[in-house]
Amino acid sequence: MPALLEALGCIDNETTFDRACCTTADQLQHWCSSLVRISSEGFLEIAYFTVEEYLMSIDTMQEPQLAKFKTSKDLADANFATTCLTYLNYPTFETLPFPKVVDEDGECLIRKYLDTYHFLTYAIIFWDEHARAILDKPSIFKRVQMLFRPGQNYAFEFWKRLRFYLIREGDSQYEFRNGNGYETIEDTTLLYWAAILALPLVCEWLLQNQLDVNKPSDFGSPLHCALLQYTNVDMDYDNSDKLGVILTIPWVNNEESRICDESENARTSYDATIVPECLDIGYNGPISESTIQLLRRTIEIQARLGSPDTLLALVDYLGKVETSPQELASALVRAVDRYMDRDWGLNDPQVSAILTILDILEAWEILSVDPGYANKEGQNLIHVAAWNKDSSVLQTFFETYDCTSALRKITKSGCCALTYAVRNLRDSNVELLVKEYEAADVRTIRLIVQNALQQKEDRVLEIMRTSKVFSDYLRAEQSGQESLIQGSIDCVGAMNGCQTTLTCRVTVEALLNVAGNSQSGVNEDVVMEDAA
Incomplete structure (x- = not known):
């Protein structure tokens, strides 16, 4: 009282x-005699349940004179x-x-x-x-x-x-x-307590006032202590609020202690694994509009920085919470584009991040996943999955989607899915791909064989020789090459014994050059165009 x-x-x-x-x-x-009373323990309490019910149900439009009493x-x-x-x-x-x-x-x-x-x-x-x-x-x-x-x-x-x-x-x-x-x-700072109390708006305001995000204390830095709960003064607050702090503190330029949106200023000195650990907070309820904005910004920053562990943790978290806002979806689509458009060298966390994002977008009915979705280098999702050490990723694609067209795609660097699997010693993926290729159409099989011959991928060719469907086409293609080369040599020999025009000689020599350095079929259109 x-x-x-x-x-x-x-x-x-x-x-x-x-x-x-x-x-x-x-x-x-x-x-307030008709509204409250003092209990036997000396506490003030509502006199009747109906009092609270009435005060909360006041319609201020119908009874504006009672608006100040509404609660x-x-x-x-x-x-x-x-x-x-x-x-x-x-x-x-x-x-x-x-x-x-x-x-x-x-x-x-x-x-x-x-x-x-x-x-x-x-x-x-x-x-x-x-x-x-x-x-x-x-x-x-x-x-x-x-x-x-x-x-x-x-x-x-x-x-x-x-x-x-x-x-x-x-x-x-x-x-x-x-x-x-x-x-x-x-030595616990203002930022430390703003973080431990899960007040993301206060964190951001303090960071804009040049407070050091990494300043240590006996309990650790604000991020370590508040988010990983290393401290003995942890408070009881909703995990949706904790998420806001997780997304606010990390993306700060430590030199200037300010919130950053530019990729060159968004790197931080703390261990990058902290955020993924913090996101495992067991919360799957709705998230606030301000947190959605933080999620959008963080997704885009991580896509620019190429931080797959953090992005994977973020998108995995999004798969659990009760939300599917269009703004987040657009940020995720852009993240996929950024990852897929990087120079080839995607590591496994990046692969997982791409696939997790796509799963979420499809679950939200924002994007229908296409295994043929490719970047500017021609690397599609089947290539990505073939590179991944987890064969279940590739298996899921084959079981869920029609991968016929994606299987026959060759990247600009001349690689097919089988090439990536073989190069990275993904034996399980090689086995899965061989089975899928065996069920594919003639055009696809022939194209993959021709590609392996052109790239001179010895390990890929060795695997093809052990597969009946590949070995048949491999022999046919190799035989075709030898016939074309021999015929071209005979033609040049004949030219040496007779008068020919310069144009004809150049055309035949070009044909010989193509035959000796490439497979027949892949460059047929080029040869015919030159010959014309």
Whole structure:
């Protein structure tokens, strides 16, 4: 009861706390006798359930005269957050000395503060719980900025020490690591606490004010401590809020400590595996609009940087949460384009990231996955899957999609899917591809054989010789080459014994050159064009 009465005495926009403004329990009962009552335990409670039900159901359009009495969870949170933050920002608390060591005298001093300022305990512990969901409201954010203002800020120092004390006192599992003092939290920064409380908007604001994202403390850096929960002062907050912090802190230019969108400025010095670990937070509910914006930006940054582990963790997370916004989908499509358009050398995490993105987009019914989806170098998803060490990826493609056209595609560098599988010693993928090629049409088989001969891929040719369908076409193609070469040689010999035009001689020599350095069939159109 005393805490509530003190809270009612907090007047919005007042800079000092005046006890004369506090009401008494008798006055409160007199004014609200039909609405509230005091329980046998001395707590104030709603007189009847129907009172709360009525206040929450007031239709302000139908009864505008009752609008000021309407309540809801958001309104209650806004009122409590405003009251708590107004209370904590009073200059009174900036002048109270705080003990460096919690000995008997220090304990007595702290208890004196808590007994004198009844609302202090509640405000210290619960202000962020009320403010978190409505932090984007200017009036709330302004008060949080006052508490977290950079520079000399004794109000913040007082708050963090008292919060640490209350956590320790409330649960025996919390222990100081260095004796009984507060040495362990002395170097915890504003950013550290904004991160541990899961306040992404505050994190971003602080980073824009040049705070060091990697500054260590006894508990670690803000990112390590708050997101990986290495600290003994972890708070209980919704995992959707934690995601916002995860997406805010990492993409900062450490030299300038600011949020970055440009790829050259978005690299960070901490271990890149932190974010994927943090995303494994077991949350699969809806995410806020502001978090969606952070996800979009992070996806695009990771696509530019080529950070497959982080992107894979992000898209895997998106597959679990209750959302499928078009804006995220467009960012994912662009991410696929960026990955597929890189120079060949995709490692396995990148392959997994591409395939995971495509799975999500198809689940969202945004994009129908086409195994023939290729980049500017001609590398399609079958090539990517053949490169991947996990054969289940390729197996899934064959079981789920029609891969006929994708199988016959040759990249600009002259590689087919079988070439990639063989080159990277993916025996399982080689076996799968051979089976698929054996069921393919004549044109596809002939094209793949011709490609292997042209590229002189000995290991690929060796595998083809062990496959009946490939070996037949391989013999036929090799025989065709030999006949064409011999015929061209005979033709040149005949020319040497007779008069021929220069044009005819050049044409025949070109034909011989093509036959000796390439397979027949692949370059037939070129030869015929030259001959013409």
